[in-house]
Amino acid sequence: xNEIAVGVGTGGSATERAVRWAAQRxxxxxxxxxxxxxxxxxxxxxxxxxxxxxxxxxxALAAAVDAGLEVVTTLERGSPIDVFERISADAEMLVVGSxxxxxxxxxxxxxxxxxxxxxxxxxxxxIPDRDPxxxxxxxxxxxxxxISDHALAFAADEADRTGEPLIAVHSWDVVAMVGGEYxxxxxxxxxxxxxxxxxxxxxxxxxxxxAAHPGLEVRRTVVAGDPxxxxxxxxxxxxMLVVGSxxxxxLARFLLxxxxxxxxxxxxxxxxxxx
Numbered sequence: 001x002n003e004i005a006v007g008v009g010t011g012g013s014a015t016e017r018a019v020r021w022a023a024q025r026x027x028x029x030x031x032x033x034x035x036x037x038x039x040x041x042x043x044x045x046x047x048x049x050x051x052x053x054x055x056x057x058x059x060a061l062a063a064a065v066d067a068g069l070e071v072v073t074t075l076e077r078g079s080p081i082d083v084f085e086r087i088s089a090d091a092e093m094l095v096v097g098s099x100x101x102x103x104x105x106x107x108x109x110x111x112x113x114x115x116x117x118x119x120x121x122x123x124x125x126x127i128p129d130r131d132p133x134x135x136x137x138x139x140x141x142x143x144x145x146x147i148s149d150h151a152l153a154f155a156a157d158e159a160d161r162t163g164e165p166l167i168a169v170h171s172w173d174v175v176a177m178v179g180g181e182y183x184x185x186x187x188x189x190x191x192x193x194x195x196x197x198x199x200x201x202x203x204x205x206x207x208x209x210x211a212a213h214p215g216l217e218v219r220r221t222v223v224a225g226d227p228x229x230x231x232x233x234x235x236x237x238x239x240m241l242v243v244g245s246x247x248x249x250x251l252a253r254f255l256l257x258x259x260x261x262x263x264x265x266x267x268x269x270x271x272x273x274x275x
Contacts, residue, residue: 002029002030002031002032002092003031003032003033003034003090003091003092004022004025004026004029004031004032004033004034004091004092004093004094004095005034005036005084005087005088005091005093005094005095005122006018006019006022006033006034006035006036006058006094006095006096007036007038007080007084007094007095007096007097007113007116008035008036008037008054008055008058009037009054009097010050010051010054011054011057012129013129014097014098014127014129015054015058015097016058016061016097017097017127017128017129018095018096018097018127019035019058019061019062020061020062020065021095021125021127021270022062022093022095022125023061023062023065023066023069023071024065024066025093025095025125026062026066026069027065027066027068027069028161029092031092032069032070032071032072033062033069033070033071033072034071034072034073034074034087034091035055035058035059035062035071035072035073035074036073036074036076036083036084036087037051037052037054037055037073037074037075037076038075038076038077038078038079038080038083038084039051039075039076039077040077040078041077041078043077048075051075052073052075055073055074055075056073058073059071059073074087080112080116081115081116081119084096084116084119084120085119085120085121088119088120088121088122088124089121089122091122092122092123093122093123093124093125093272094116094120094122094123094124094125095124095125095127096112096113096116096117096124096125096126096127097113097126097127097128097129098113098126098127098128098129098264098267113126113264114126114261114264114265117260117264117273120273120275121275123154123272123273123274123275124272124273125270125271125272125273126264126267126270126271126273127270128267128268128269128270128271132239132269132270135237135238135239135269136164136165136237136238136239137159137164137165137166137167137219137237137238137239137240138155138156138158138159138162138164138165138166138167138238138239138240138242139155139167139169139231139234139235139238139240139241139242139269140152140154140155140156140166140167140168140169140241140242140243141169141170141171141227141231141241141242141243141244141259142168142169142170142201142202142205142206143170143201143227144170144201144202144204144205145244147244147245147274147275148205148244149205150244150274151242151243151244151272151274152168152205152206152209152242153208153209153212154242154272154274155168155240155242156209156212156213156216158240158242159213159216159217160213160215160216162239164217164239165216165217165218165219166209166213166216166217166218166219167219167221167234167238168202168205168206168218168219168220168221169221169223169227169230169231169234170198170201170202170205170220170221170222170223171221171222171223171224171225171226171227171230171231172194172198172222172223172224172225172227173224173225173226173227195222195224198222198224199222202220202222206218206220221234227259227262228258228259228262228263228266231243231259231263232262232263232266232268235263235268235269235271236268236269238269239269239270240269240270240271240272241263241268241269241270241271241272242271242272242274243259243260243263243271243272243273243274244260244273244274244275245260245273245274245275260273
């Protein structure tokens with residue numbers, strides 16, 4: 001059976017928003033919700049009892065969204081990173097909350113959500129502790145890569161399902177592309193030619209999406225700038241942001257790509273990271 005796994009903290013609004021978001025998604029997809037709380041190996045009986053109470057409260061929140069949901073609770077001992085990596089292998093999506101609101105120092109929950117996102121084998125949704133209000137639009141980052149195509153297809157399905165516009169953002173660094181090494185020296189490619197080439201990249205990526213979703217409203221953005229800034233800005237009034245992660249190499253298990261890491265570090269809306 002399809003399952004959405006949710007990391008449950010020690011209570012608070014960050015956990016509540018993550019649980020409600022996951023329950024709403026499970027309600028339309030017909031998935032089971034697995035609520036997971038992790039305690040240290042050396043935790044006392046009282047700590048474990050408190051964790052079970054948090055799980056029961058989270059289960060009640062999920063049931064309030066849809067009384068027909070199948071909800072299971074799991075109390076694990078050990079490292080949250082190891083536990084969620086293992087659980088994500090059998091889940092369609094892993095959902096975690098983040099209580100970071102900006103500022104100079106990130107909270108422990110925000111750091112933990114980034115680390116969990118990096119090791120998840122499933123799509124991971126990081127839910128900010130903020131009211132989405134009446135936001136509309138599914139923003140997706142497009143760079144012409146295979147993982148970007150996967151993210152674009154996912155975002156298009158979401159936009160079609162919710163009746164919201166798909167906002168495809170292709171951002172490229174003009175200094176790095178048209179300048180010499182470190183942005184100095186003779187231009188390698190004329191800026192106008194490069195701009196047309198970048199437009200073609202987005203057109204090519206969108207072609208199969210528009211064919212599969214003929215009634216979908218699609219908004220295109222091609223901009224020379226910083227991808228993290230441009231995606232965050234586009235998503236500031238959107239209901240969801242979707243990005244692909246390019247974490248690779250021997251440390252890929254522990255790393256996200258720079259763009260996915262960047263948007264999660266400045267979380268403005270529920271953000272889905274796909275690998």
